Amino acid sequence: MDRKRSPLAFRLAYATGTLTFVVKDVAFGAFVLFYYTSIQGVAGNLAGTVLLVAMTWDAVTDPIVGSISDNLRTRWGRRHPLMLLGALPMAICLYLLFAVPAGLTEWQTLGWMLIVCILLRTFFTLFSVPYLALGAELSSDYVERSSITGLRTVVHWLGAILLTSAAWGLVFQGDGDMDGRMIEANYHQFGMIAFVLVILFAATAIGGTSSRIKKLPTPYHRERFSITNILRDIWTAMKNRNFRMLFFVLLTFGVFTGLFTALTTHINTYFWELSTHQLFIQSMTSVIPTLLMIVALSWLNARVEKQVALKLCIVLMVLNTLWFIPGRLLGWMPENHTTSLFVLVVLHAYISIAVLIWFGAVTASLIADITDEQELHSGKRQEGMFFAAQGFSIKFVTGIGTFAGGLVLTMIEMPAGAAPGTVEDGVLFELGLVMGPGLALVLAVPYLFASRLRVSRAQHASIRAELDARAT
Numbered sequence: 303m304d305r306k307r308s309p310l311a312f313r314l315a316y317a318t319g320t321l322t323f324v325v326k327d328v329a330f331g332a333f334v335l336f337y338y339t340s341i342q343g344v345a346g347n348l349a350g351t352v353l354l355v356a357m358t359w360d361a362v363t364d365p366i367v368g369s370i371s372d373n374l375r376t377r378w379g380r381r382h383p384l385m386l387l388g389a390l391p392m393a394i395c396l397y398l399l400f401a402v403p404a405g406l407t408e409w410q411t412l413g414w415m416l417i418v419c420i421l422l423r424t425f426f427t428l429f430s431v432p433y434l435a436l437g438a439e440l441s442s443d444y445v446e447r448s449s450i451t452g453l454r455t456v457v458h459w460l461g462a463i464l465l466t467s468a469a470w471g472l473v474f475q476g477d478g479d480m481d482g483r484m485i486e487a488n489y490h491q492f493g494m495i496a497f498v499l500v501i502l503f504a505a506t507a508i509g510g511t512s513s514r515i516k517k518l519p520t521p522y523h524r525e526r527f528s529i530t531n532i533l534r535d536i537w538t539a540m541k542n543r544n545f546r547m548l549f550f551v552l553l554t555f556g557v558f559t560g561l562f563t564a565l566t567t568h569i570n571t572y573f574w575e576l577s578t579h580q581l582f583i584q585s586m587t588s589v590i591p592t593l594l595m596i597v598a599l600s601w602l603n604a605r606v607e608k609q610v611a612l613k614l615c616i617v618l619m620v621l622n623t624l625w626f627i628p629g630r631l632l633g634w635m636p637e638n639h640t641t642s643l644f645v646l647v648v649l650h651a652y653i654s655i656a657v658l659i660w661f662g663a664v665t666a667s668l669i670a671d672i673t674d675e676q677e678l679h680s681g682k683r684q685e686g687m688f689f690a691a692q693g694f695s696i697k698f699v700t701g702i703g704t705f706a707g708g709l710v711l712t713m714i715e716m717p718a719g720a721a722p723g724t725v726e727d728g729v730l731f732e733l734g735l736v737m738g739p740g741l742a743l744v745l746a747v748p749y750l751f752a753s754r755l756r757v758s759r760a761q762h763a764s765i766r767a768e769l770d771a772r773a774t
Contacts (some may be wrong), residue, residue, distance in 0.1 A: 304724065311449055315510020317457040319385075319433050321503040322392070324425060324440045324461040325496050329396060329471065331563075336396050337489050342402055342411050347719065360694055363427045365536055368690030370626035379515040381432035381439075382508055388428025389504035393497045395422035400493030415487055429504060431690045438670030438688075440514060451666035452599035455659050459592045465499075469588050539687045540679055544672045547754045549691055550614065552665060553747040558619070558741055559620045560657070561706050568716065569737055573627070574647055575638040575731055584648050591652040608668050609755045615661040616749045620742050622657065626650045627738035631731065668755075671762050682718040710736050 335353070338344045367384065374380040398418050402411055440450055440671075473492050474482035484490055540546055570576045602611065626646075629635045636643040669688050676688070715731040717725060 312510065313453050315506055316437065317454040318503050319459040319507025320454050322429060322500050324458055324465055325499050325513050326396065328462060328465050329496055332464065333489065333492065334399065337400060337413055341486050341489065341684045344408055344411055348412055352419065353417045356416065356423055360423055360427065363424050364431060364690040364694045365687065367431045372687055381436040382515060382556060384432040385429050386426040391423040392422060392429055393500035396496040396500060397424060398487040399495040400646065408480040433507065436511065437666065439533050439672050449603060452603060452626040452663035455662040456592055456596050459659055463585060463588050483509050486742060511680050539691065541675050542672060543757055544675060544757055545688060547664065547751050548668055548672065551748045554751065555654045556726045562741060565710065571722055572725045573733060578645055583650055588651060588655055589650065590604060591656045592659065593655055599663055607758055608664050611660065611664045612752045613749060615657050615664065616745055616752060618657045622650060622653045623742045625740060625762060627734045631734045631738060653671060668757060671757060674762065674765050674769060676770055
């Protein structure tokens with residue numbers, strides 16, 4: 303692979319593919335559960351079970367697609383055919399998710415939801431696993447890889463901020479006195495917009511990177527598809543110590559982010575008592591730390607070793623967690639409904655976003671480097687399997703975070719449907735203990751795994767030299 307820096311237009315074309323992830327994540331994170339419970343009348347526990355079953359399906363499809371992608375040989379390469387195969391059906395399923403036929407019973411609606419969710423996740427996996435693996439193949443340079451994954455991470459965050467804000471501000475408009483969230487036609491409109499956006503973003507990523515197909519690495523050996531070979535690929539990947547440690551970092555760090563995300567709405571509503579207008583301002587201004595990281599990532603990637611950066615991200619997140627909510631528990635924070643408190647809440651969010659962007663860029667770049675190490679020692683390039691494992695860890699902890707969040711709310715006896723300012727102080731104190739000191743303690747686990755990684759710029763240079771000599 304050519305080690306010259308890729309043109310910005312090329313890196314942007316590749317990064318655009320992550321916006322398909324954004325559309326799916328915003329749909330599931332903000333609208334799917336509300337649509338099926340409040341608009342379609344499905345019981346919350348049943349809808350949650352359907353989403354959990356659909357998420358479990360990823361545990362089957364992710365390694366299968368990863369193995370197929372690693373071993374595929376076509377004139378269009380290993381990654382692009384699968385991305386093309388998954389793009390259009392994925393877009394169709396996103397539309398159908400918000401287009402439940404009229405007149406269905408609750409169980410028929412659940413059946414529709416389950417089938418569409420499973421199909422959507424299957425086709426999304428067909429696109430996402432080879433797409434992520436492709437990012438590791440676009441460059442073999444230690445710093446350039448961080449540049450590619452860093453831009454992808456920044457584009458992802460910008461897209462999530464802008465799409466969420468646009469959905470609430472433009473699509474879910476009210477009609478007279480009727481709340482826009484309660485109008486079914488708005489969800490149909492969002493589904494159609496999601497369909498168009500996924501097609502546009504996927505086509506840009508596929509077409510914009512197709513010029514590199516002939517230069518991408520190909521496997522030394524091609525294996526036939528079988529369950530035995532998939533299980534062997536999984537075992538081979540997990541035998542790599544660095545990958546195993548990084549996988550556990552992602553898994554355990556994700557428990558922190560999953561639980562924090564699941565309970566953020568409760569914290570903002572009841573703990574800090576923020577208004578919806580303040581939340582809109584916080585969301586829109588989150589582009590500031592995201593844009594700043596575009597510049598900062600290049601500087602950081604060139605000067606900080608990736609293992610050091612990984613541990614530093616975790617330490618920064620611990621510190622950002624310990625001053626925030628514990629400050630209120632100790633009586634050090636300004637009172638609710640004050641401008642000074644809102645400024646501190648926004649500052650905390652900015653720091654979190656910046657650290658998470660750096661963390662995402664570093665982990666993706668590390669997987670690419672470990673793929674080279676894997677090829678040197680095993681003779682197999684397993685980008686697909688490695689990034690399938692990363693994708694599964696993200697999906698797994700999202701489910702665990704939601705489940706754990708519900709468990710926490712039950713344990714502290716958070717009242718359902720309570721108005722801000724009416725929840726007892728004792729309940730809020732227990733919620734603060736979980737979201738402050740509790741989450742900080744959770745971060746000790748990924749730090750221990752990150753400390754056991756053995757990667758460096760010099761080590762990667764040596765590995766690349768051996769691989770290039772072998773290829774010659």
